[in-house]
Structure formats: structure tokens, C-alpha cells
Amino acid sequence: MTVNRFWQLDHHPQGSDFANALSLQDEMLAPLAEGEVRVKVGWLSMDAGTRMWMSPRTDGYQPPLPLGSKMAGLVLGRVSESRDAGFPIGTLVRGFGQWADYATVMSALAGLEAVDERLADVRQHFGALGMNAWTALVGVKEVAAVQPGEWLVVSAAAGATGSMACQVGRNLGARVIGIAGGPDKCRYLRDVIGVDLAIDYKNEDVATRLAEVDGGVHAYFDNVGGPMLDAVLPNMAHYGRVAVCGMVAAYDSDTPLPGPARFDQVLMRRLRIEGFFIPDFLHRGAEFLPVLRKWVDAGTLTVNLDETFGLENTLVAYDRMLSGKAIGKVIVKVAD
Numbered sequence: 001m002t003v004n005r006f007w008q009l010d011h012h013p014q015g016s017d018f019a020n021a022l023s024l025q026d027e028m029l030a031p032l033a034e035g036e037v038r039v040k041v042g043w044l045s046m047d048a049g050t051r052m053w054m055s056p057r058t059d060g061y062q063p064p065l066p067l068g069s070k071m072a073g074l075v076l077g078r079v080s081e082s083r084d085a086g087f088p089i090g091t092l093v094r095g096f097g098q099w100a101d102y103a104t105v106m107s108a109l110a111g112l113e114a115v116d117e118r119l120a121d122v123r124q125h126f127g128a129l130g131m132n133a134w135t136a137l138v139g140v141k142e143v144a145a146v147q148p149g150e151w152l153v154v155s156a157a158a159g160a161t162g163s164m165a166c167q168v169g170r171n172l173g174a175r176v177i178g179i180a181g182g183p184d185k186c187r188y189l190r191d192v193i194g195v196d197l198a199i200d201y202k203n204e205d206v207a208t209r210l211a212e213v214d215g216g217v218h219a220y221f222d223n224v225g226g227p228m229l230d231a232v233l234p235n236m237a238h239y240g241r242v243a244v245c246g247m248v249a250a251y252d253s254d255t256p257l258p259g260p261a262r263f264d265q266v267l268m269r270r271l272r273i274e275g276f277f278i279p280d281f282l283h284r285g286a287e288f289l290p291v292l293r294k295w296v297d298a299g300t301l302t303v304n305l306d307e308t309f310g311l312e313n314t315l316v317a318y319d320r321m322l323s324g325k326a327i328g329k330v331i332v333k334v335a336d
């Protein structure tokens with residue numbers, strides 16, 4: 001019998017106090033039921049959206065995780081046991097599993113898929129070929145419908161989704177403005193990601209900086225919501241588009257933020273605002289991958305991987321991601 005360590009959600013976290021909300025537990029692995037797949041987790045993906053699953057909010061895009069359950073999240077690893085003929089032992093897979101040494105899933109519910117193991121660095125299945133990259137592509141190209149020469153603004157721009165949204169915009173010919181917290185992140189955005197302008201929202205007034213944008217902002221890839229959205233709306237160009245990707249400013253609260261104070265600008269500037277959710281697009285992976293792969297091979301889509309070692313250190317990594325200590329994509333290496 002194999003011992004499995006897993007993170008259990010004991011309480012809804014207060015703010016960023018994850019240590020008092022989750023605990024690392026042990027169990028003996030049970031035999032698989034028909035249709036189940038067991039994945040020996042190589043890496044865990046730290047995703048801002050999972051913070052909402054820990055809250056008691058029932059109006060999110062998926063129900064809250066029941067207290068006492070295993071913390072859920074994206075995993076990358078090899079199938080170690082299988083009662084699903086579609087996923088033989090040894091297959092490298094990615095899907096929604098648990099923060100654990102071993103994730104046990106039903107493939108369809110988990111969005112489990114076999115991924116290319118010939119990549120020089122398979123961690124890119126959580127990076128430039130992963131869900132954050134798919135999100136960046138859908139949000140910039142389809143929802144924000146960015147055109148060459150337009151101004152695209154991206155918030156949380158030095159994070160996983162944001163840094164790739166900036167690059168997708170640049171690759172599509174847009175002029176890109178990244179908003180991020182602190183001078184190091186802004187330097188990264190300018191020097192590595194290649195944005196035209198970086199705004200440090202912790203030390204600069206975002207609305208004032210955006211007011212300098214010639215012709216206004218055509219497209220806003222919003223990862224943050226809250227006051228930052230209010231700083232952008234009055235600086236949008238007429239017929240501008242806002243792709244609502246995330247609202248990280250509100251994820252540590254059990255109640256939603258009030259709506260945008262500058263909602264009037266939607267009418268005044270004839271804006272289109274549209275939310276989107278990448279699990280709705282999972283069936284289009286085969287279409288997204290060649291586009292992303294081409295940019296990766298050309299060196300025009302990169303992601304900094306911020307890797308923490310050990311399942312026992314998952315909460316450290318999670319806090320690095322949410323509190324803005326990390327640049328790029330935060331992952332946890334669980335096993336070889």
C-alpha cells in the first residue's frame with residue numbers, strides 16, 4: 001500500500017492566512033474504481049482563480065470546495081495506475097487533480113489530457129503551452145479582438161496569464177502597456193516581455209499614466225477588477241473592448257467587490273465588456289497549441305517559471321503567487 005500526502009481544506013482562509021486553513025494529511029491510496037486514473041504528480045500549478053474555490057462564495061464560476069476535501073488544482077505528471085483504457089500507465093498528462101503526491105481523477109471531469117513528452121522542458125505544459133497561455137490567446141485575440149496598431153493594456157502583467165497576454169498582444173501587432181506592482185516587475189516587462197510601456201501601480205497613478213495614451217486604450221485584458229478597472233475605463237477609446245479574465249483584487253474576500261464606479265463610461269465610450277472562462281474552451285486545445293508552439297519556437301512567447309520544491313512547501317508557493325512575490329508562472333515540483 002502506498003502512502004499519499006495531500007493538502008486538505010479545513011477552513012475558509014482569512015485573507016492570505018493559508019497555514020491556518022489548510023493542512024497536510026496522509027492516507028493510504030485506495031484501489032481505483034472503474035474509469036479512474038491515478039497520476040503521480042510531478043508538478044502542481046499555482047493559479048490565482050483557485051483562491052475563490054477556498055471561499056464560501058456560491059456565486060462563483062464553480063461551487064466552493066467543501067471543507068474537509070482535498071485542495072483541487074492543475075497537476076502535471078505520469079499515470080501510475082489506470083482503469084481507463086484511454087490513459088495507459090506511463091502517459092504524461094495534465095488535468096484538474098488534487099494538491100497531493102498522487103491525484104486520483106475521472107478523466108472527463110478532470111479535463112485530463114495526454115501532453116507531448118518530447119518537449120525539452122515539459123514544465124512548459126504549465127507555461128507557454130499551458131492553460132494560462134490558452135487564456136491569454138483567447139482573451140487577447142478573440143474576446144478583446146485586438147488589432148494591429150491598437151493599444152492593449154494588461155493588468156497583473158508580470159504574472160503567468162498577464163505576461164503571456166502582453167506577448168500575445170505584441171505578437172498580434174498591438175502596442176502593449178503592462179500594469180504590475182513594483183519596479184522589478186516593470187523592468188521585467190520592458191526588458192524581457194517587450195512591452196511599450198510599463199506602469200507600476202504601487203508607485204504611480206494608473207489613471208494619470210493612461211491618460212497620456214494617444215487615442216485611448218482600445219483593449220483591456222483585465223486580471224484584477226476593482227479600482228484598477230475604474231482607472232482604465234475613463235481612458236478607453238470609443239468602441240474599446242474589455243476582456244474580463246479575472247478579479248484577483250477581490251479573491252481574498254468572501255464578498256464580491258462593488259461594481260465599477262465608472263460603469264457610466266461603458267455608454268459614454270460605447271464599450272464592450274465580456275467575461276470568459278478557459279474551461280469553456282478546453283475542446284479547442286488542438287487549435288491553440290500550434291499557434292502557441294510557433295511563437296515558442298520563434299522565441300516570441302516565453303514565461304519565467306518560479307519553481308518551489310516539495311509538496312510540503314505548496315503554501316509558500318501559493319502565497320508567492322497571490323501576494324505578487326513571484327514573476328511569471330508559479331509551480332511546485334512534487335516529484336521526479
Ligand SMILES: NC(=O)c1ccc[n+]([C@@H]2O[C@H](COP(=O)([O-])OP(=O)(O)OC[C@H]3O[C@@H](n4cnc5c(N)ncnc54)[C@H](OP(=O)(O)O)[C@@H]3O)[C@@H](O)[C@H]2O)c1
Pocket residue numbers: 046047048049131132135156157158159160161162179180181182185223224244245246247248249250276277278279321322323324325326328329330
Ligand atoms: N478567465 C479564465 O479562464 C482565467 C484563467 C486563468 C487565469 N485567470 C485569471 O488571471 C489572473 C491572473 O492569474 P494567474 O493564475 O496567472 O496568477 P498570476 O498573475 O501569476 O499571480 C497573481 C498576480 O496578481 C497580482 N495581484 C494580486 N493581488 C492584487 C491586487 N489586489 N491588485 C492588483 N494586482 C494584484 C500580483 O501581481 P502584482 O505584483 O503585479 O500585484 C500577482 O502576481 C487572475 O485574476 C485569474 O483569475 C483567469
